[in-house]
Amino acid sequence: MTIDPPDFDAAFAARLDTLFAWRRDVRRFRPDPLDEATLRACLAAAHRAPSVGNSRPWRFVRVSDPARREAVIASFGQCNALAAAGYEGERAARYRALKLAGLKEAPVHLAAFCDGETGTGLGLGRGTMPETLAYSVVGAVQCLWLAARARGIGVGWVSILDPCAVTEVLAVPPAWRLVAYLCLGRPQEEHPDPELERHGWQAEDPRGAELYER
Numbered sequence: 001m002t003i004d005p006p007d008f009d010a011a012f013a014a015r016l017d018t019l020f021a022w023r024r025d026v027r028r029f030r031p032d033p034l035d036e037a038t039l040r041a042c043l044a045a046a047h048r049a050p051s052v053g054n055s056r057p058w059r060f061v062r063v064s065d066p067a068r069r070e071a072v073i074a075s076f077g078q079c080n081a082l083a084a085a086g087y088e089g090e091r092a093a094r095y096r097a098l099k100l101a102g103l104k105e106a107p108v109h110l111a112a113f114c115d116g117e118t119g120t121g122l123g124l125g126r127g128t129m130p131e132t133l134a135y136s137v138v139g140a141v142q143c144l145w146l147a148a149r150a151r152g153i154g155v156g157w158v159s160i161l162d163p164c165a166v167t168e169v170l171a172v173p174p175a176w177r178l179v180a181y182l183c184l185g186r187p188q189e190e191h192p193d194p195e196l197e198r199h200g201w202q203a204e205d206p207r208g209a210e211l212y213e214r
Contacts, residue, residue, distance in 0.1 A: 019149060022149060024154065026154030034184060046140040068170060073104060075161050079161055080100060094199075138180070159181075
């Protein structure tokens with residue numbers, strides 16, 4: 001049985017483009033708690049993401065335990081200090097001035113893992129490119145991010161972490177590999193441009209918007 005799809009007209013496409021433009025990596029959060037139903041709606045959107053062989057290998061873990069949160073924050077502090085030491089002079093000063101995570105302020109922490117031993121999909125499509133299993137988790141993160149943005153929720157992806165330490169702290173199954181550690185909450189401020197551009201860390205690289213022909 002087939003059904004007619006919704007009419008995604010030009011007005012809808014324009015609003016969708018606006019949503020993409022306003023999806024930002026948020027580091028400054030208000031401490032207000034998030035409504036559980038809204039969070040679940042964002043997770044439902046994540047579960048609609050494409051995945052290799054329809055494997056759906058993402059596993060989301062909400063980190064609510066204060067001790068575990070503090071351990072993640074400590075990992076960020078250690079990794080951030082090491083990263084800062086890799087820069088010199090003015091660039092080092094600029095790095096230290098950046099706010100690179102909202103771990104202390106965000107009301108919700110979500111860790112996104114890839115279940116490397118999932119039997120769902122029976123391995124379809126990833127025999128020659130097994131990394132597509134983890135890429136599928138990234139797709140789910142992006143769907144969650146856009147669903148959150150549409151509901152006024154900011155998301156920040158924290159990558160300055162020791163994945164092995166975080167995985168151990170969260171006591172997940174051995175086959176789960178950390179793909180993303182996310183902070184969610186209402187943003188303190190709204191900007192249409194990336195924070196790293198706004199604070200002079202880098203200029204936009206136009207190459208990503210180019211189409212190469214072969």
